[in-house]
Amino acid sequence: MAIPTSDTEKFLPKCERCELRGVVSFQVKLESLYQLASEVVALRDPQQVLDTGLSHCLSLTQSKFGFIGLSSKDEGTIAIVAIQGFDAKPDFFDQYRVIPLRRNIFGNAIIENRSVISNDTLNDPAQVGQPPGHPPVRSFLGVPLKVREETIGMIGVANKTTDY
Numbered sequence: 001m002a003i004p005t006s007d008t009e010k011f012l013p014k015c016e017r018c019e020l021r022g023v024v025s026f027q028v029k030l031e032s033l034y035q036l037a038s039e040v041v042a043l044r045d046p047q048q049v050l051d052t053g054l055s056h057c058l059s060l061t062q063s064k065f066g067f068i069g070l071s072s073k074d075e076g077t078i079a080i081v082a083i084q085g086f087d088a089k090p091d092f093f094d095q096y097r098v099i100p101l102r103r104n105i106f107g108n109a110i111i112e113n114r115s116v117i118s119n120d121t122l123n124d125p126a127q128v129g130q131p132p133g134h135p136p137v138r139s140f141l142g143v144p145l146k147v148r149e150e151t152i153g154m155i156g157v158a159n160k161t162t163d164y
Contacts (some may be wrong), residue, residue: 050082054155058084061141061164063157068145070153071110076112077101078153092133104128109142109154116142119163139164 050068058066065085069078080100101107105126109116118124119139136156141164145153 047082051084052071054058054082054084057155057157061157062160062162063141064159065135066155066157067151068155069110069150071101072098078107086135088133088135090133096122096134099162102128105140106142106156109144109156110151113151115144115163116140135159 032140054066054068057063063085067080068082069080071078077098078101080093080096083093101110103111103126105116105118105121105124105128108114108126117140118126121127121137121140137158139160140156140158141160142156144153145155146150
């Protein structure tokens, strides 16, 4: 299907233009997921797989920063294994690489095994604050990371300029 130019597009009824843009947007996202799958298959280093996956998630969601966290066996903590999009003091990661898993915007993706969206984290009742040195989070999307049926962690992205 050829993508109409803006000249052609202006002759389409408004609903058809919106639908066409949605199809194009969906196609771009599918192509991005295919590219991610192709890249990950070629990688051998687990850290490269995590970093590549996170990079694609940030791009797909148009988010400023994000992380991948893996749950401990007892599910009482989560270890941050990949993080991108903000620079913190070196001791920040040493101090907060393993954090307690609790009911909040962040932890509910794992505890409740569901996606969590908050487009106004400052006023979200599940917000419990952030550690010193963490960049401000205005919006958040957390998705459980699964292997088959088992939730093993989560991917979290933050601060998209529009709503998730």
